Amino acid sequence: DIQMTQSPSSVSASVGDRVTITCRASQGISSWLAWYQQKPGKAPKLLIYAASSLQSGVPSRFSGSGSGTDFTLTISSLQPEDFATYYCQQANSFPFFGGGTKVEIK
Amino acid sequence: EVQLVESGGGLVKPGGSLRLSCAASGFTFSNAWMSWVRQAPGKGLEWVGRIKSKTDGGTTDYAAPVKGRFTISRDDSKNTLYLQMNSLKTEDTAVYYCTTVVGATENAFDIWGQGTMVTVSS
Numbered sequence: 019d020i021q022m023t024q025s026p027s028s029v030s031a032s033v034g035d036r037v038t039i040t041c042r043a044s045q046g047i048s049s050w051l052a053w054y055q056q057k058p059g060k061a062p063k064l065l066i067y068a069a070s071s072l073q074s075g076v077p078s079r080f081s082g083s084g085s086g087t088d089f090t091l092t093i094s095s096l097q098p099e100d101f102a103t104y105y106c107q108q109a110n111s112f113p114f115f116g117g118g119t120k121v122e123i124k
Numbered sequence: 125e126v127q128l129v130e131s132g133g134g135l136v137k138p139g140g141s142l143r144l145s146c147a148a149s150g151f152t153f154s155n156a157w158m159s160w161v162r163q164a165p166g167k168g169l170e171w172v173g174r175i176k177s178k179t180d181g182g183t184t185d186y187a188a189p190v191k192g193r194f195t196i197s198r199d200d201s202k203n204t205l206y207l208q209m210n211s212l213k214t215e216d217t218a219v220y221y222c223t224t225v226v227g228a229t230e231n232a233f234d235i236w237g238q239g240t241m242v243t244v245s246s
Contacts, residue, residue, distance in 0.1 A: 019188075049230075050230065050231065052229075052230075052231075052232035052233070054169075054233075056169070061221055061236035061237065061238060061239055062161075062169060062221075062233075062236060063236075064229065064232055064233060064234045067229040067230050067231075067232035067234075068229075068230040068232075071229075071230070073229065073232075073234065074227075103168075105168065105169050107169075107171075107232070107233075109230060109231035109232050110231070112171065112185060112187075113159065113171050113174075113231070113233070114171055115161075115168060115169040115170065115171060116168075117168050118168040118169070
């Protein structure tokens with residue numbers, strides 16, 4: 019099975035900061051990679067699919083990049099509503115998730 | 125409106141059974157591959173398993189921790205997905221979400237239910 023590893027597990031940042039989260043697949047998955055945002059008590063929300071495609075309605079400050087085994091989610095200017103936990107997921111064979119990255123207020 | 129609504133969660137003793145349901149509306153359920161994802165308290169997301177559409181064979185796949193204990197099924201006439209959970213363990217305690225792909229999102233889950241809590245405890 020393909021393992022998904024996210025780093026860091028948590029990050030402290032301020033409003034306006036640029037935040038980058040990385041996700042590594044244990045084997046190549048081309049661009050079959052999705053990113054989700056989850057807030058406490060809520061279901062996950064799809065942000066990015068196919069590694070770099072922005073889901074409808076998601077602000078353009080979110081962007082994704084990468085292919086093969088290494089992927090990145092970037093929030094260009096952190097907003098108050100962006101403090102949440104972010105998960106990557108491989109969307110190829112079995113849809114396993116990474117361990118999550120919690121973005122906290124500095 | 126595209127919607128998934130889970131039900132059936134609750135408190136069950138170790139070794140017991142529980143069946144969760146997920147009612148779908150607003151999209152062609154029979155064409156959808158449906159998945160269950162769970163989240164233990166304070167932990168990350170864990171894919172549990174999926175069932176393909178009948179046109180794609182209707183087969184099921186499961187994550188290793190639940191294989192042999194959980195069974196996913198569907199009733200396309202009722203637009204409903206099921207998760208039969210047997211031989212439950214304390215580590216199965218989690219919020220269980222049903223989810224699927226409705227839009228052109230390259231297999232990424234764009235529709236999620238609100239989740240239903242399952243607590244396995246004596």
